Amino acid sequence: MDxxxxxxxxxxxxxxxxxxxxxxxxxxxxxxxRERVEAQRQQLLLLKAAHRADLKAQLRKDLIPISPAxxxxxxxxxxVAAAAAILLLLLWFQPWKSQDTPEALAMSYLEPYPVVxxxxxxxxxxxxxxxxxxxxxxxxxxxAAPLLASVGAENPLAKLYxxxxxxxxxxxxxxxxxxxxxxxxxxxxxxxxxRYALATILAGQPEDAQEYLKTLVRKEGYKSKESxxxxxxxx
Numbered sequence: 001m002d003x004x005x006x007x008x009x010x011x012x013x014x015x016x017x018x019x020x021x022x023x024x025x026x027x028x029x030x031x032x033x034r035e036r037v038e039a040q041r042q043q044l045l046l047l048k049a050a051h052r053a054d055l056k057a058q059l060r061k062d063l064i065p066i067s068p069a070x071x072x073x074x075x076x077x078x079x080v081a082a083a084a085a086i087l088l089l090l091l092w093f094q095p096w097k098s099q100d101t102p103e104a105l106a107m108s109y110l111e112p113y114p115v116v117x118x119x120x121x122x123x124x125x126x127x128x129x130x131x132x133x134x135x136x137x138x139x140x141x142x143x144a145a146p147l148l149a150s151v152g153a154e155n156p157l158a159k160l161y162x163x164x165x166x167x168x169x170x171x172x173x174x175x176x177x178x179x180x181x182x183x184x185x186x187x188x189x190x191x192x193x194x195r196y197a198l199a200t201i202l203a204g205q206p207e208d209a210q211e212y213l214k215t216l217v218r219k220e221g222y223k224s225k226e227s228x229x230x231x232x233x234x235x
Contacts, residue, residue: 003033003036004040006019006023007036007037007040008040010023010037011037011040011041011138013138013140020143024131027130027131028128028131034130034131037134038130038134041134041137100233101233102201102206102209102230102233102234103201103202103204103206105229105230105233106197106198106201106202106230107202109198109223109226109230110167110168110198110202112136112139112164112168113160113161113164113191113195115133115136115137128147128150128151129147129148129151129155129158131147132144132147132148132151132158132161133161135147136148136161136164136165141164141165141166141168141169142165142169144161144165145162145165145166145169148161148162148165149162156182156185156187156188157187157188159178159181159182160178160179160182160188160191160192160195162178163175163178163179163182163192163195163199164195166178167195167198167199170202172199172200172202172203173199173203175195175196175199176196176199176200176203179192179193179195179196179199180192180196183196190216190219190221190222190223191222193212193215193216194212194216194222194223194226194227196209196212197209197212197213197216197227197230200212201230201234206234206235207234209230209234210231210234212227213227213228213230213231213234214227214231217231
């Protein structure tokens with residue numbers, strides 16, 4: 001298998017465990033190969049973005065507006081029936097809307113911490129961190145977590161990503177001490193507190209999240225509105 005095909009299969013998650021191990025070992029040892037992997041990953045992202053743009057353009061092209069004449073001839077009783085159906089649905093679901101649970105709201109806020117691209121100097125300085133971020137960005141959290149753990153002791157950002165990997169794979173209890181250790185970090189402390197609160201709620205301990213949520217609300221910065229919303233639904 002040539003390098004281009006191997007890189008494509010790696011980014012698509014189609015290599016066997018043995019092939020992945022050999023591939024990542026080569027990345028760790030060969031800087032030029034590692035750069036080729038990153039370049040091909042960026043090309044893949046650009047192609048996906050272009051494909052999405054083409055789809056949106058095609059959808060806009062295919063949508064044909066209803067002419068005024070057609071609107072006038074549309075039976076009025078159908079409009080009335082549709083409005084009544086919508087009203088019934090709203091009335092049916094209204095009781096549930098007021099019964100949002102902390103767990104449901106926390107789950108709706110659960111999104112991966114973005115990859116900090118302006119810290120690219122760390123990619124070249126620590127090959128394991130580079131490999132781990134590549135896996136993380138592709139949603140391969142279970143494979144990224146152990147690599148991030150190996151560099152996280154001296155790297156708070158790697159530690160934050162490690163906790164995020166556990167959070168995204170529903171290992172809430174395991175993520176808690178990682179986020180707690182970053183509480184006082186000047187750069188990532190607020191992000192860690194927010195994720196600690198989410199983890200405690202999803203672990204079934206919403207009362208333990210209140211202190212962190214109140215702190216974020218007082219700071220009026222990172223996730224303060226979301227923190228206030230969670231406080232309002234915690235009993």
